[in-house]
Amino acid sequence: MQRGKGMKFVEDSRVLDKESRNKIPKDYSEYPGRTEAFWPNFLLKEWLVGAVFLIGFLCLVAAHPSPLEQQADPNNASYIPLPDWYFLFLYELLKYEFAAGDYVVIGTVVIPGLAFGALLIAPFLDRGPERRPSKRPIATGLMLLGVIATIWLTYESVEAVNWEDRANYSVEAVPDVEIDEEDPGYEVYQNNCMSCHGGQLEGNPASGGPSLVGIPHGKEALKDIAVNGVGEMPANMFEGTDEELDQLAEFIISVNEQANGEGEEGESEEESE
Known part of the structure; x- marks a missing residue:
């Protein structure tokens, strides 16, 4: 009888064979549609593509940051927020x-x-x-x-969306002025004009209120407009005393002087008007 004939040899599971020792990835060329190992070949390519996309996206965000709108104004009930x-x-x-x-x-x-x-x-x-x-x-x-x-x-x-109107809400459209909230005219403005003309006198496109920065009117003209209206602005919008009306006009003029970089010269011109 030939040696080994009819006998079955069982490998000892405690002894590692050469293939398991080397841990060489299998050759997938024999399998249609599977030409490489999932780890690390396929995942490495996916990670490289993802890294390139992420770096490109970060560069785009850094070069063109998201445009911001003005600070939320609770007095502007006509503003319609728009999501990203x-x-x-x-x-x-x-x-x-x-x-x-x-x-x-x-x-x-x-x-x-x-x-x-x-x-x-x-x-x-x-x-x-x-x-x-x-x-x-x-x-x-x-x-x-x-x-x-x-x-x-x-x-x-x-x-x-009317993007031209929404551009007026952008941060760049905010007048470069500092509002003195301690000014007595500011409280009068807040109670009578802010809902239509904005917290910074920048105007409100939604309500039709124009910007009050850069207007050419003097004190008397502003008082007349506040009481009698002008254009689409109806009359009797102002509710207050004559003293408060003077404070309102002086406050609007002071903001315009600040925006135009004027001082006492602009004030004397307005009094003459």
């Missing part, structure tokens, strides 16, 4: 009939919940190994639906 661009699609969704008003829960909870829930369960609904979009209809359909809806709603929201 990545939330504009949800902002536009709330304008539709069945996503706002009595149905606001649908627009704020139900629809976003279904959308994000579909994204979460998409990997479990389609477990196919195929990478071609045509071979994965569920995942591809959910992706296309989400992308198209987001782009369309964002576009509709951007088109509906």
Whole structure:
């Protein structure tokens, strides 16, 4: 009988073979569609792509920071806040009939919940190994639906905004003046004019109140406008005494002098007017 014939040799599991000692990644060339090891080859490429994108995005943010608007003014009830661009699609969704008003829960909870829930369960609904979009209809359909809806709603929201008017709310549009809140005329202005002309006299495009910085009117002209109105401003908007009316006019003039860099010369000119 030949030695070893009919016998089965069992390897001792306590002894490592040469292949397990070297721990060399398998050659995936024999498997179609799998030409490299997931670790570290594939993950290394993913990390490199992600790092390049992140660095590029950080450079873009540093070069072009997000534009800021003026400080919130609780006296301006006509101001409509606008969310950042990545939330504009949800902002536009709330304008539709069945996503706002009595149905606001649908627009704020139900629809976003279904959308994000579909994204979460998409990997479990389609477990196919195929990478071609045509071979994965569920995942591809959910992706296309989400992308198209987001782009369309964002576009509709951007088109509906009057960007020229909103530019007046930017930080750059704030007059370069310091408001003296201790001035007696400031309290009169706050009670009578701030809701239409803003906390910094910068104006309010939403309510139609123009900026009061840079106006050419003198003291008497300002008093007349406050009482009798002008243009779209109706009469009898001012509620106060004659002394408060004088304080209001002097306060507006002092702010304009500060904005124009004028001093006593500007004050004497206004008195002559």
